[in-house]
Amino acid sequence: MPNKSPDPIYVLRGHSGPVTTVEFFDNFLFTGSSDGEIFAWDLETFRKKHTLIGHDGKGILWIDHSQNTVITQGRDGTVATWILSDDRWQQSGTIVTNSKAFCQCSLPTHDSTVIAAPSEQDWKVTLWDLESRKVVVSTLEPKERLGMAMCIKLCGDCRSVLAAYENGSIVAYDLRSGGTLVSTVSLYTEPVMCMDFDETFCANKGICGSVNNELCVFERDKDKLCERRRVPVTNDGFCSLHVRPDGRIVASGGWDGRVRVFGWKTLKPLAVLDVHKESVQSVRFSENNLCKAGLLLAAGSKDRTVSLWSLYN
Numbered sequence: 001m002p003n004k005s006p007d008p009i010y011v012l013r014g015h016s017g018p019v020t021t022v023e024f025f026d027n028f029l030f031t032g033s034s035d036g037e038i039f040a041w042d043l044e045t046f047r048k049k050h051t052l053i054g055h056d057g058k059g060i061l062w063i064d065h066s067q068n069t070v071i072t073q074g075r076d077g078t079v080a081t082w083i084l085s086d087d088r089w090q091q092s093g094t095i096v097t098n099s100k101a102f103c104q105c106s107l108p109t110h111d112s113t114v115i116a117a118p119s120e121q122d123w124k125v126t127l128w129d130l131e132s133r134k135v136v137v138s139t140l141e142p143k144e145r146l147g148m149a150m151c152i153k154l155c156g157d158c159r160s161v162l163a164a165y166e167n168g169s170i171v172a173y174d175l176r177s178g179g180t181l182v183s184t185v186s187l188y189t190e191p192v193m194c195m196d197f198d199e200t201f202c203a204n205k206g207i208c209g210s211v212n213n214e215l216c217v218f219e220r221d222k223d224k225l226c227e228r229r230r231v232p233v234t235n236d237g238f239c240s241l242h243v244r245p246d247g248r249i250v251a252s253g254g255w256d257g258r259v260r261v262f263g264w265k266t267l268k269p270l271a272v273l274d275v276h277k278e279s280v281q282s283v284r285f286s287e288n289n290l291c292k293a294g295l296l297l298a299a300g301s302k303d304r305t306v307s308l309w310s311l312y313n
Helices: none
Strands: 010-013 019-025 028-033 038-042 047-052 060-066 069-074 078-085 088-096 114-118 125-129 134-138 149-154 160-165 169-174 180-186 194-198 205-209 214-221 224-232 238-243 249-254 258-263 269-274 280-289 295-301 305-310
Touching: 019 060, 019 295, 019 305, 028 060, 028 295, 028 305, 047 088, 114 149, 125 149, 125 160, 149 194, 160 194, 169 224, 180 224, 194 238, 194 249, 205 238, 249 280, 249 295, 258 280, 258 295
Parallel strands: 019 280, 238 280
Antiparallel strands: 010 305, 019 028, 028 038, 038 047, 060 069, 069 078, 078 088, 114 125, 125 134, 149 160, 160 169, 169 180, 194 205, 205 214, 214 224, 238 249, 249 258, 258 269, 280 295, 295 305
16 A cells, blocks of 8 residues: 655645646756746745746647757647746747647657657657757558547657557557558557656656556567556546656656556555645656755646655655
8 A cells, every 4th residue: 555645845836727747957847837827946945937938828738858948839839949048038949830739749868859749630740850940750640540649759769759549559650761650559448648658777668547547557579569567546547657767666647636656667556645636737757856855756737736746765
């Protein structure tokens, strides 16, 4: 049984709409909401330091960073890059994807200049060069009807990309051969809602969640995807998953407002974090020790708050 829920080290309040994405960058936490707000929070004072204005006020789907550049994706069908100049985050470029779905982009590493993004054709995944803002390659249309892409994970070498679909399948595409489909595994009868993939500590092992109460662990053996095990929880529905960068634990954000923490190698339940009143739409671990509390976990919720946790450091 998981231990009793610990207390968060802080709860950030300030968004006027549901929090949809969170991302650590240096000593800041960037957060985005469904009403288009993008905030950068100072993790020493736990106060808003910067506000980024973009995406025509449309919802923010995803925030990440590459080197010194922050990248945001909005419901306006664009991906924006931002640089810090004169103590202000200023937009430095825009990629027009024309995607109006909820699928988030994927950046393989924080020094990558290539991202995978959803496309106007909702089954397609397109790789973009962030510097030239040009298309590198797109996936080819599968013969099977998969529905729209729900989640994307671009692998670190940018040679392959995983895409989770509306029909409950996960697909591996080979980008070296022009985006051809190389493997498919069907994991759910409903859409895959979230996914993460670990190429480092548990080599080529991934985890995904859907609308039911089971997390599903899968592996990629060479080019073949296969299901490995299922992990049931009490309540239905998952929004977000993230494997901590040190490979020790994985966190899930659920429809029930709870963050669940598992050992990544064993999938043993370790903790249930119960502080949010509505669904947890984004979970993210820091890569560096912060606030003198070790690696942090941020959880953004539909209740418009973000909780910060120090766990198993």
